[in-house]
Every structure is written in structure tokens, then in C-alpha cells.
Amino acid sequence: GRALSRxxxxRNLDYQDVLNKLDELGISIRVASPKLVMEEAPESYKNVTDVVxxxxxAGISKKCIKLRPIAVIKG
Structure with a gap:
């Protein structure tokens, strides 16, 4: 889920800061608009481990396996 609205x-994230952080994490990104980078920044989302x-x-799900994404394609 989202921690910050789009x-x-x-408003709150800097385009270049987000690109630098993603680069440090070894994440390559290609987007048509810089605003999309901020909308999908890791800081915009809740920690998935905490959510799981x-x-x-709460008993509404059962942990069974942890996956690591290798690619995300949106559009």
C-alpha cells in the first residue's frame, strides 16, 4: 500500500534524489515523465514486510514464501 499519496x-520528493537512491540500490528506471519517478519512489510505499x-x-493471510522482483513493467 501507499505511504504517501501520488x-x-x-511535492515532497526530489527527482534527482530518487534517481540517485534507486541507482544505489541497483535499480534501473525508464520513464516518460519525471513526475512518475516520484510517484513510484520506494518512499511512497509502506514497507512490504511490515504489511505482510x-x-x-491478524489471521487474514498466511506467510509462505518471500519473492524478490526482477522487473516491473507499467503502462
Whole structure:
């Protein structure tokens, strides 16, 4: 889930800072518009491990495997 709305992400995050952080993490990104970089920045989303643990503890899901994405294509 989102931690920041798309509008807040565009207002609060810096394009170059986000690109630098993604580069440090070994993530390559190709986008048509710089605003999309801020909207999809890692800081814009909740920590997935925390979300999964909360759902597991609440009994609404069961942890079974952890996956690591190798690519994301949007559009």
C-alpha cells in the first residue's frame, strides 16, 4: 500500500534524489515523465514486510514464501 499519496510524493520528493537512491540500490528506471519517478519512489510505499507481518498476525493471510522482483513493467 501507499505511504504517501501520488500528489504528496510529487511535492515532497526530489527527482534527482530518487534517481540517485534507486541507482544505489541497483535499480534501473525508464520513464516518460519525471513526475512518475516520484510517484513510484520506494518512499511512497509502506514497507512490504511490515504489511505482510501485520496481515499474518491478524489471521487474514498466511506467510509462505518471500519473492524478490526482477522487473516491473507499467503502462
Amino acid at each position: 500528489a504528496k510524493s510529487r 507481518n501485520t496481515c499474518h498476525a
